[in-house]
Amino acid sequence: MSHTLGIRQAQKQKTRQAFLDAALALLEEQSLSSLGLREVTRAVGVAPTAFYRHFRSTADLGVALVDEALGSLHPMVRTTVSTTGDSEERIARAIELIARHVDAYPAHVRFIARERHGGVQPVREAIRAQLVRFAEEVKVELAKDPEAAGWSDEDLLMLAHLYVDQMLITASLFLEALEAPEEERERVTQLATRQLRLISIGRSHWLD
Amino acid sequence: MSHTLGIRQAQKQKTRQAFLDAALALLEEQSLSSLGLREVTRAVGVAPTAFYRHFRSTADLGVALVDEALGSLHPMVRTTVSTTGDSEERIARAIELIARHVDAYPAHVRFIARERHGGVQPVREAIRAQLVRFAEEVKVELAKDPEAAGWSDEDLLMLAHLYVDQMLITASLFLEALEAPEEERERVTQLATRQLRLISIGRSHWLD
DNA sequence: AATTCCGGAGAACAGTTGTTAACTGGATGA
């Protein structure tokens, strides 16, 4: 199945990835709208003009970063929501999964949180599109739950968006607590758990 | 009581405000970390060096903008939460208030949403501090409600943060729908209403 | 009336930016 890439294409993808990595690192302490093309090429160790062989602009690079950061996350979100077990267990598992993801890919999480409302329109658009996809996928999983019997499609989507937003808020809190003592991370876990618990309670009494 | 400002101080405050206004306008399509000092002075119609008479840096200007955007909002939030009436009425009133605020000060709302996770640390810090204040104030108002009987302080603060975050999410949605047809704004209102309703339901069954 | 104060102007600094054009040299395909 897998077509082995020629030396040429392999090398190109390698430098392209180097651009993405370097940009992500630089974006830890600034926003995409202030990221310079030369700044990135300097970090990669390559001539400024080489940038154009891969991206039309830094905005274009940003869109590619959105795909890298969120594109591979769909299966994880899907399985997280559809996981079985007690409501309380599911909440704990979801939050732990978020915490682990933030630990593993802090720069990606920071990038999404930062650029979701950032100054570069195409990037905002790309993030919004991915989040809408998340919400729709969550909705599909929620619909499978017996608790969703009698729920309208609109209400299911409403709840799905609530979950997606809550996921982002929690991820952002874990990010802020990354270098903080364990005590602080525990506080975030507690807070997020209680909030999800309240939403879960509201969910189970929605049709009353 | 009010000490009439001298011609000099009055003029200084006037140009200072011109800086804030110009910066806010420029920040509609970029982030603070990419806002140049010269860019702002050009927009105001003043020499670049004049900037230093008012701010140490653009980050400093950003902090001032945070105060302008959120500082005067506390009484409004306080009264919104403590307003009397049916739960459904309160939700509708709160959302309408948010919608009106976004209409009246779209640039301020955009600035806060953008820089909350933006690339300038002192500004992030300033926003976070104000949001913590909001949450604490909301907590105090929630505690007065008879429904809060038996609630722990921690749970009240948890709920308060949920409300504050929800307020920002809703404001951001109204912002995106600003130039959209009335139909879209109505969809946002519906969504936000249902989400607040679910939270309200969860709240009333919290102690079950 | 004389003096100090101070917001803003002007000029100059070294460094940076995005983008263009023409080139090089190794991988690719005939």
Next chain:
DNA sequence: TCATCCAGTTAACAACTGTTCTCCGGAATT
């Protein structure tokens, strides 16, 4: 083997950046 392709290079462009120092003129103080 030879011609083609193309990722990356070099050089140069005008335009822009933050910051310093020196100066001006009107308000404020004495």
